[in-house]
Structures are given as structure tokens and as C-alpha cells.
Amino acid sequence: MIQLHDLQFEPYLSEKEINEAIDKLAEQLNRDYEGDTPVFLGVLNGAFMFASEIIKRFKGDCEVSFVKLGSYEGTRSTGDVKTLLGLNQSLKGRRVVLIEDIVDTGNTLEEINEILKKEGVADYKVLTLFFKPEAYKKSIKIDYKGMEIPNKFIVGYGLDYDGLGRNLTEVYKRKEQ
Numbered sequence: 001m002i003q004l005h006d007l008q009f010e011p012y013l014s015e016k017e018i019n020e021a022i023d024k025l026a027e028q029l030n031r032d033y034e035g036d037t038p039v040f041l042g043v044l045n046g047a048f049m050f051a052s053e054i055i056k057r058f059k060g061d062c063e064v065s066f067v068k069l070g071s072y073e074g075t076r077s078t079g080d081v082k083t084l085l086g087l088n089q090s091l092k093g094r095r096v097v098l099i100e101d102i103v104d105t106g107n108t109l110e111e112i113n114e115i116l117k118k119e120g121v122a123d124y125k126v127l128t129l130f131f132k133p134e135a136y137k138k139s140i141k142i143d144y145k146g147m148e149i150p151n152k153f154i155v156g157y158g159l160d161y162d163g164l165g166r167n168l169t170e171v172y173k174r175k176e177q
């Protein structure tokens with residue numbers, strides 16, 4: 001059990017389980033993007049750890065870029081997704097792989113979708129380590145999912161509770177009261 005701020009969290013996914021999911025995603029990406037030079041676009045802050053691991057496993061040429069969006073306060077989405085750092089390169093005509101640590105309500109994804117539509121990308125795919133099907137309210141297709149998880153608040157592997165927990169290499173879920 002760990003404590004972050006006022007909440008307790010219990011172990012949920014081991015580093016081994018997470019790495020196995022990332023290995024599988026990497027195999028798919030290496031197959032689907034063979035011979036292409038995709039742009040991996042990570043969504044900060046949460047995706048930093050996953051982005052690093054998946055990009056290390058990509059065998060071809062690629063570019064790496066980041067945007068920074070935020071909408072969570074504590075354990076809840078405010079529904080108001082703020083772009084804190086936007087794109088700093090043109091993605092026109094490029095194949096883009098959006099890297100998310102988690103797709104939960106889908107609010108963040110919808111916001112990025114609008115940004116990428118305006119960019120005139122050749123195509124883009126959504127890659128996420130974690131996906132909460134019960135919470136997802138949008139229709140944007142999630143192309144690559146590492147793991148489907150129940151609608152519980154998690155921390156670790158880049159994900160935080162009010163700033164803490166991002167450095168944990170395993171994932172913890174909020175303890176039921």
C-alpha cells in the first residue's frame with residue numbers, strides 16, 4: 001500500500017505486465033510503420049514514461065514531438081482541456097502516432113483530434129498504454145491499446161494524483177473506501 005497526499009493506493013499492475021503490454025504494442029507499430037518515418041507525438045505530462053519506452057523499441061526512422069494538455073484536478077476530469085504547450089512543428093502530410101498514457105473520458109483525445117485535423121496530417125493513429133472502456137464517452141477510434149482497465153483511478157508509470165506518483169514504475173489503483 002502507498003499513500004499520496006490524502007489517498008491510499010494498492011498495487012495493481014507490475015512492471016513485468018506493463019513491459020509485456022509495451023512489447024506487444026511495439027511489435028504492432030514496427031509492423032505497421034515499416035519503411036515509414038512517423039512522428040510520435042506524446043501528450044505531456046502523463047505520457048513521458050510510456051513514450052520513452054515505446055519509442056526506444058521502434059526500429060525505423062522516426063521523429064519525436066510533444067504537446068502538453070491538462071484537465072484533471074485531483075482524481076476527476078474538469079472537462080475543460082487546456083492546451084498548455086502546443087505543437088512546435090508542422091505535421092502537414094506526416095503520419096502521426098499520438099502517444100497517450102491513458103484514455104479515460106476521451107476529453108483530451110477530442111481536443112487533440114481538433115488540433116490534428118487543422119494540421120492536415122496524412123493520417124494519425126491513437127496509441128495508449130491504458131484505456132478505460134467504461135469511462136470512454138467519445139467515438140474517436142483508439143487504434144492501439146496496451147491494456148483495458150476498469151473505471152478506477154490509477155497512479156504510476158507517468159500517471160499522477162495531484163502531481164505525485166509519476167515516478168512509480170508499477171501501477172497502483174485507488175483503495176476502495
Ligand SMILES: O=P(O)(O)OC[C@H]1O[C@H](OP(=O)(O)OP(=O)(O)O)[C@H](O)[C@@H]1O
Binds near residue numbers: 077106
Ligand atoms: O481521457 P481523459 O479523461 O481526458 O484523460 C486522459 C488524460 O488525463 C491525463 O492528463 P491530465 O489532464 O491529468 O494531465 P497530465 O498528463 O499532465 O497529468 C492523461 O495523461 C491523459 O492525457
Ligand code: HPA
Binds near residue numbers: 072153154155160
Ligand atoms: O486514472 C487516472 N489516473 C491518473 N490520471 C488520469 N487521467 C485520466 N485518468 C487518470
